[in-house]
Amino acid sequence: MSQTLITPRTLKGFRDYPPAIMIPREAMMDTARRVFRSFGFAPIDTPVLEYLQILTGKGSEETDRQIYNFTTRGGREVAMRFDLTVPLARFAAQHINALGTPFRRYHIAPVWRGENPQSGRYREFVQCDFDTIGTESAVSDTEVIMVVNRLLNELGFDEFTISINNRMVLSGLLEKLDLIEKTTDVLRCLDKIGKIGREAVAKEMVDSASVTSDQANQVLALSDLDDEPESVLDSLLEIVSGSETGVQGVERLGEVYRSAIASGVSPERLRLDVSIARGLDYYTGTIFETTLDELPGIGSICSGGRYDNLASLYTKQRLPGIGGSLGLDRLLAAMEQLKLLPSQSVSAPTMIAYFDKSLKEDYLKMSSQLRSAGLGIEMYPDPKRLAAQLKYADQKGFSHVIIAGDREWQNGEVQVKTLATKESHTIAYQHDAFEELARFLGSTIAESE
Amino acid sequence: MSQTLITPRTLKGFRDYPPAIMIPREAMMDTARRVFRSFGFAPIDTPVLEYLQILTGKGSEETDRQIYNFTTRGGREVAMRFDLTVPLARFAAQHINALGTPFRRYHIAPVWRGENPQSGRYREFVQCDFDTIGTESAVSDTEVIMVVNRLLNELGFDEFTISINNRMVLSGLLEKLDLIEKTTDVLRCLDKIGKIGREAVAKEMVDSASVTSDQANQVLALSDLDDEPESVLDSLLEIVSGSETGVQGVERLGEVYRSAIASGVSPERLRLDVSIARGLDYYTGTIFETTLDELPGIGSICSGGRYDNLASLYTKQRLPGIGGSLGLDRLLAAMEQLKLLPSQSVSAPTMIAYFDKSLKEDYLKMSSQLRSAGLGIEMYPDPKRLAAQLKYADQKGFSHVIIAGDREWQNGEVQVKTLATKESHTIAYQHDAFEELARFLGSTIAESE
Numbered sequence: 010m011s012q013t014l015i016t017p018r019t020l021k022g023f024r025d026y027p028p029a030i031m032i033p034r035e036a037m038m039d040t041a042r043r044v045f046r047s048f049g050f051a052p053i054d055t056p057v058l059e060y061l062q063i064l065t066g067k068g069s070e071e072t073d074r075q076i077y078n079f080t081t082r083g084g085r086e087v088a089m090r091f092d093l094t095v096p097l098a099r100f101a102a103q104h105i106n107a108l109g110t111p112f113r114r115y116h117i118a119p120v121w122r123g124e125n126p127q128s129g130r131y132r133e134f135v136q137c138d139f140d141t142i143g144t145e146s147a148v149s150d151t152e153v154i155m156v157v158n159r160l161l162n163e164l165g166f167d168e169f170t171i172s173i174n175n176r177m178v179l180s181g182l183l184e185k186l187d188l189i190e191k192t193t194d195v196l197r198c199l200d201k202i203g204k205i206g207r208e209a210v211a212k213e214m215v216d217s218a219s220v221t222s223d224q225a226n227q228v229l230a231l232s233d234l235d236d237e238p239e240s241v242l243d244s245l246l247e248i249v250s251g252s253e254t255g256v257q258g259v260e261r262l263g264e265v266y267r268s269a270i271a272s273g274v275s276p277e278r279l280r281l282d283v284s285i286a287r288g289l290d291y292y293t294g295t296i297f298e299t300t301l302d303e304l305p306g307i308g309s310i311c312s313g314g315r316y317d318n319l320a321s322l323y324t325k326q327r328l329p330g331i332g333g334s335l336g337l338d339r340l341l342a343a344m345e346q347l348k349l350l351p352s353q354s355v356s357a358p359t360m361i362a363y364f365d366k367s368l369k370e371d372y373l374k375m376s377s378q379l380r381s382a383g384l385g386i387e388m389y390p391d392p393k394r395l396a397a398q399l400k401y402a403d404q405k406g407f408s409h410v411i412i413a414g415d416r417e418w419q420n421g422e423v424q425v426k427t428l429a430t431k432e433s434h435t436i437a438y439q440h441d442a443f444e445e446l447a448r449f450l451g452s453t454i455a456e457s458e
Numbered sequence: 459m460s461q462t463l464i465t466p467r468t469l470k471g472f473r474d475y476p477p478a479i480m481i482p483r484e485a486m487m488d489t490a491r492r493v494f495r496s497f498g499f500a501p502i503d504t505p506v507l508e509y510l511q512i513l514t515g516k517g518s519e520e521t522d523r524q525i526y527n528f529t530t531r532g533g534r535e536v537a538m539r540f541d542l543t544v545p546l547a548r549f550a551a552q553h554i555n556a557l558g559t560p561f562r563r564y565h566i567a568p569v570w571r572g573e574n575p576q577s578g579r580y581r582e583f584v585q586c587d588f589d590t591i592g593t594e595s596a597v598s599d600t601e602v603i604m605v606v607n608r609l610l611n612e613l614g615f616d617e618f619t620i621s622i623n624n625r626m627v628l629s630g631l632l633e634k635l636d637l638i639e640k641t642t643d644v645l646r647c648l649d650k651i652g653k654i655g656r657e658a659v660a661k662e663m664v665d666s667a668s669v670t671s672d673q674a675n676q677v678l679a680l681s682d683l684d685d686e687p688e689s690v691l692d693s694l695l696e697i698v699s700g701s702e703t704g705v706q707g708v709e710r711l712g713e714v715y716r717s718a719i720a721s722g723v724s725p726e727r728l729r730l731d732v733s734i735a736r737g738l739d740y741y742t743g744t745i746f747e748t749t750l751d752e753l754p755g756i757g758s759i760c761s762g763g764r765y766d767n768l769a770s771l772y773t774k775q776r777l778p779g780i781g782g783s784l785g786l787d788r789l790l791a792a793m794e795q796l797k798l799l800p801s802q803s804v805s806a807p808t809m810i811a812y813f814d815k816s817l818k819e820d821y822l823k824m825s826s827q828l829r830s831a832g833l834g835i836e837m838y839p840d841p842k843r844l845a846a847q848l849k850y851a852d853q854k855g856f857s858h859v860i861i862a863g864d865r866e867w868q869n870g871e872v873q874v875k876t877l878a879t880k881e882s883h884t885i886a887y888q889h890d891a892f893e894e895l896a897r898f899l900g901s902t903i904a905e906s907e
Contacts, residue, residue: 015512017772018512025502028563052483057538063467100474103467111838133506356494373717376721387497390560
């Protein structure tokens with residue numbers, strides 16, 4: 010049967026995850042789930058496809074350009090979600106009265122954006138979002154910082170910086186400078202300070218946000234503040250004095266900072282950075298970004314903030330809250346490029362060699378018994394030469410191979426070969442006495458980890 | 459600011475998963491992952507969007523009608539995956555030489571089909587697929603049965619039936635009856651026997667597959683066989699005698715059945731059912747279906763089989779294999795309807811009441827310490843009346859609430875209230891001695907589970 014082959018390939022900007030990358034990716038998702046749950050965040054899921062109108066209700070032009078949308082056969086205008094916040098807003102408007110507040114949810118799921126693919130950035134990527142809805146408490150602001158701190162620790166990072174700010178500090182200053190109506194433009198410029206530097210931002214503020222050069226300098230003075238948090242807070246109080254909003258912002262910023270430290274977050278991991286603005290205009294209070302000291306080039310890997318009203322497009326019910334988002338796939342891609350991923354490409358650490366055809370059913374039974382004892386066991390499926398099976402085991406990265414021929418079987422024992430050391434141990438095994446083998450494997454695997 | 463609200467709703471055939479359903483759904487996915495891994499299956503992921511041509515290369519007309527496809531802004535014809543098998547075939551054609559065989563992968567991910575929504579069936583649903591590629595060994599066939607058996611046990615089901623057949627048995631019979639060219643039509647009819655009954659199937663075979671009524675009866679005689687496996691195998695050998703294919707099929711069927719029993723699968727969970735055909739024409743050997751004895755109405759929840767050549771559309775490399783697919787969301791929906799889901803809507807079993815405003819930082823620190831001890835702790839975010847906080851805790855389903863006011867704090871203790879029994883215990887706690895509280899919570903939570 011001859012036919013033209015279809016070239017197997019993925020779309021531009023999309024990628025496959027083979028086991029060597031998917032195993033650490035699943036481990037990262039597990040870690041995120043465990044950390045979110047330990048704070049009482051509960052999982053939700055929403056459809057990938059939503060009504061286009063729901064997803065673009067408040068979208069920026071940029072979002073609208075990047076969204077994957079289409080008309081279904083039934084004539085509905087639909088789109089694939091481009092973040093997890095808009096679906097949460099729709100979800101909250103629909104279900105919050107049944108769920109009650111405070112409502113803490115996490116959502117770990119892919120989103121799609123048709124942006125130009127760059128190194129380490131794909132058009133499909135998993136985000137890990139967590140939000141507390143229905144409270145304005147500073148406890149929830151503090152907890153967001155605690156979650157990020159614990160999350161990065163558990164993901165294996167020691168050196169990272171969580172930069173915290175409060176939008177009200179900025180608003181207070183803009184109020185004093187009479188720039189409130191230019192807030193969005195000014196903040197958009199300010200957000201670029203890390204990328205293009207102070208001077209370029211000042212120029213852009215004057216050119217595109219039409220502020221005076223003096224006003225621009227007063228805004229940018231925020232980025233000159235000392236590094237010592239208590240002295241930053243004192244300076245800020247002066248800078249915003251006279252603006253009630255500004256003073257409230259500085260007070261909340263101080264409260265969140267001090268509570269985070271009191272809860273056990275190391276002061277070395279925290280930074281007050283009043284120049285971060287987080288472009289999105291729905292933030293109204295605490296905002297934060299997180300950078301890895303070892304990988305500054307990838308930008309913020311976990312960001313978020315407080316909003317006054319999550320779901321105003323869909324409901325009149327006011328829903329304040331605060332949340333954050335870990336860019337899991339972006340972090341994974343960066344770790345992959347920098348060869349920071351643990352190398353593990355097998356799911357089960359032990360392989361049973363299929364050594365003697367007449368013992369097939371015995372191997373199957375042994376595999377089943379060891380699995381019941383909580384061990385991961387892969388049986389080689391074909392009775393090939395032992396050398397070929399051991400080569401497979403080596404290349405895949407198993408830690409142990411169980412080898413048992415007729416002779417061992419008759420003696421009530423098996424050989425366990427440790428691949429790293431090439432040592433072999435003879436261990437007692439019979440179908441009605443598999444505990445010793447299970448114990449041996451359990452303890453040597455635990456040691457080698 | 460007055461504006462028209464957008465009605466918050468999901469598309470027809472799509473659904474939200476609130477915590478009460480998402481918590482058991484995540485638990486089911488965790489269980490599937492754990493079981494797959496214990497057999498050495500490794501995770502992969504592939505893009506939701508693929509080139510339309512890749513997804514529909516071998517699709518049936520029905521698949522093509524149900525697929526969500528569209529043209530991107532860049533002019534590419536793309537589609538959302540409608541199963542996990544076609545993406546696996548594309549993935550294998552692209553990567554199998556780098557990965558090596560035997561290759562065992564699992565893939566737990568949503569798929570989309572624009573079919574008419576029915577009770578318990580949605581247009582977006584998660585499937586859990588597992589496949590072993592690159593071997594024709596009966597060990598892999600047997601392992602599929604072992605995986606399904608362990609999976610359902612671990613998901614909490616005791617009463618289920620895995621029905622096994624082999625396509626070669628059917629092919630052998632059709633060969634003898636000179637019906638080989640009508641295979642697809644005959645099997646499509648035969649597949650309906652569970653739904654419409656033997657007589658209707660016989661009629662349909664005559665009417666739509668143009669076989670004689672005698673031939674139809676000989677095919678349908680397969681469903682009359684005795685229930686005792688060894689006698690079924692004997693009868694089958696007679697039925698297909700003379701057809702080499704048929705004899706090979708009966709032998710493999712017997713081997714897989716006996717090996718599964720030898721590995722520890724209970725004979726009560728297995729059934730040889732030579733009338734199951736699995737509509738898809740790519741199956742060539744062992745095929746199986748799984749029904750829950752308690753929920754027969756939902757049909758097969760885990761099915762699959764052996765194929766000769768997975769990726770022939772994309773590569774000349776022959777890739778035989780065998781796999782199965784658990785319809786996780788369909789099973790979940792059935793369990794939900796029948797109220798079989800465990801009721802749990804909190805992620806963390808213990809709540810700290812925010813009782814005394816002056817102790818905020820102390821509560822935060824306590825929560826952090828207990829989390830570091832491996833406990834799930836939610837702190838109530840607002841210093842509301844205790845009664846309101848306890849009501850929230852009750853409604854949400856927490857098991858314990860930690861209550862500590864100024865007096866307790868000064869005595870170096872806290873109250874732990876068990877909500878189910880309304881008992882309170884006084885437990886020692888200080889910031890530098892939290893171990894007793896952690897131990898108490900750990901042991902009482904373990905008890906109450």
